[in-house]
Amino acid sequence: MKKVLLSLVACWLVLDVIAQTKITLNSDLAKTQINKHIYGHFAEHLGRCIYGGIYVGEGNTKIPNTAGVRNDVIQALKDLKIPNLRWPGGCFADTYQWKDGIGPKDKRPKMVNVWWGGVTEDNSFGTHDFLDLCERIGAEPYLAGNVGSGTVKDLVDWVSYVNHPGGSPMAELRKQNGREKPWNVQLWGVGNEAWGCGGNMTAEYYANIYRQYATFMADWNNTGKLYRIASGASDGDYQWTETLMKNIPHNMLSGVALHHYSVISWTDKGPSVNFNEQEYFKIMDEAWKMEEFVTRHSTIMDKYDPEKKVALIVDEWGGWYSVEPGTNPGFLYQQNTMRDAMIAGLTLNIFNNHADRVRGANLAQIVNVLQSVILTNEEKMLLTPTYHVMKMYNVHQDALLVPISIESPSYEFQGKKLTAVSASASKNAAGAMTISLTNIDYSKPHEITINLRGDEFSKVSGQILASAKINDFNSFEQPNKITVKEFAGAKLDKGVLKLTIPAYSVITLTLKK
Structure with missing residues (x-):
């Protein structure tokens, strides 16, 4: 017994x-297709994401590169099958003057990156470098336009520079700078975080600004209407989404953005490695909130767009912790553990299951910043747990959701x-x-x-x-x-x-x- x-x-x-x-x-x-753009990534002029991460300079003989871009990073991103890459920001986008990043590199004006570390930006990595990188890795470029401190003409000129086939002043300037054919960029962000670093605007004011900018953005190649993405809400700001969907004509609106980071607290983000179960649980709780945010923002969009023509684009997501000890606080460099793999797997499952409305997303960020898929240190490079999850999941790209x-x-x-x-x-x-x-x-x-x-x-x-x-x-x-x-x-x-x-x-x- x-x-x-x-x-x-x-x-x-x-x-x-x-x-x-x-x-x-x-x-x-x-029946519903899982849009491949759910598996997009994000590269901002922040810390060592661009300089030292992606771009090491054309004269670098220590690290193998193609036109200054690391060969090992190119190969890793090709293997990951990245569908799109967002650039140049982020908060940086609304201070960026794209004309400073074209032409001879030794004649490009410098600027101070006021958002991230106060470092001097020499503009050696610009529009040509980024768009050529996208061609090499097979990704569609997603350009974030400067609405916060720029003008309508600035953005219209940028569209013309990269898309006009020839005859326009901007197309001729592109050709003078060595690129004969246009890149035909379709994905455009009309500003970034307009409620915050992109201008501290109200939703009503931004909706009007968006309408103005979108009106003058044209597609001269007739390859299809530009895919214009509005600066959307942070987390559970449902009124922002309601205002945009109500006040912007849907024939000039392709997508509405959403940003959500898994963070313990904005005042004390906690360590990236030596966390305890309490800190782990809090991050998982924040990651699961993506389900609520996507569901409720989608419900609002359904009210104004029952045919689901306007996409929800979660173009910033991921884990955010305190920087690694001894690194510049403005560079947002953090390690990547199995906890980050959990964020990635859980979040991608949420996106897949909401594929009827979520048709684009961008993990923040691609190299050396926040929840990176790649980390570099001089000539060394490694793939993080998040990279491996993204690669495991990329079979879902453009497949039918079960x-x-x-x-x-x-x-x-x-x-x-x-x-x-x-x-x-x-x-x-x-x-x-x-x-x-x-x-x-x-x-x-x-x-x-x-x-x-x-x-x-x-x-x-x-x-x-x-x-x-x-x-x-x-x-x-x-x-x-x-x-x-x-x-x-x-x-x-x-x-x-x-x-x-x-x-x-x-x-x-x-x-x-």
Whole structure:
């Protein structure tokens, strides 16, 4: 009898440790396309993102480069299949004078980067450098226009410089600077954070300003109307979205932006590496708020745009912590741990599942700033856990969203609860289905049962990103401490898929017929 009781206790303990998650997928109902631009990135003139990160100078013989851009960064970004790259900001965009960044580099005027560190910007990386980089990595450029301190003519001239085929003063200036054919840039941000560093405007005032700027932006190549994106809300400022959707004619509005960062507190952001569970839980809570923000902003947009012609573009998102000790506070350089992988997996699942309205997003930022996918130190370069998650998930780009229902136990801490497991799925043109799973639980693995409906599959393969500790990260001494590995723990039997996902890990599964 004693042995029986001990066995029962052991079973109860196992059930308590291995939480149960149930998922149902209906692959035959896949209709909505997951826009590839959800997987966009962001490069601002901030800290070591551009200089030392992307651009090391054309005369640099120590670090292999192409026209001054690091070859290792080019290759890493090509492998990541970046669909678009946003530039030059951010707050920097509304102080940037694009004409200062063209022509002979030794004749370009300097400026002071008043937003980020007060450093002198020599404008050696400008429009040609950025647009040529986008061509090399296969990404569409997303240019953020200066509305805060610029003029309508400044932005109109920029559009003409990069898009007009020839005959206009700006097109001829482009040709004099060595570029015969236009780049045909379609993605344009009409200002940035107009409610803050972009001008401290009211929503009503900005809506009128937007209408003015958008009126004069033209597409001379007739390759399609410019994709104009309005400076949208921060977090839960639903009135901002309401005002823009109400006051801007939708025929001149392609997208409305949204910014949300996962941050503990704007006064005390906490460490990027040596965080505790309380700090971890708070960041996960902030990451999960993206679901609420996307849902409620989308509901407002549905009121004015039931056909969903205007996209929600989350063009700044990611984790924000205190800078690494000993670094310039204005450079926003932080390490990237498994916690950041959790933010990435969870957020991308949210975006995928809202693909009917969310049709673009930009992780902040691409190199050496905030939640970077790449870190550099002189000739050294490493790929962060966030990079690996973005690469694992890029199979969803332009695939069809598979409707999903999920019942997940909570991750609990000090009486508060968060959904532990998030998931999204898609089906590609060949009929293969990919399921992405993220378990943010700080200590518990989760047993997952997935009921597959609508299609029959016979093969399953997988990848996993996991590590021994939530605080683990890739360093320049150990650049491959955290890497993607094969996952063979998923079992498929008669339309039911079973697996166990470890605590704080990300898994992608591919099913084929």
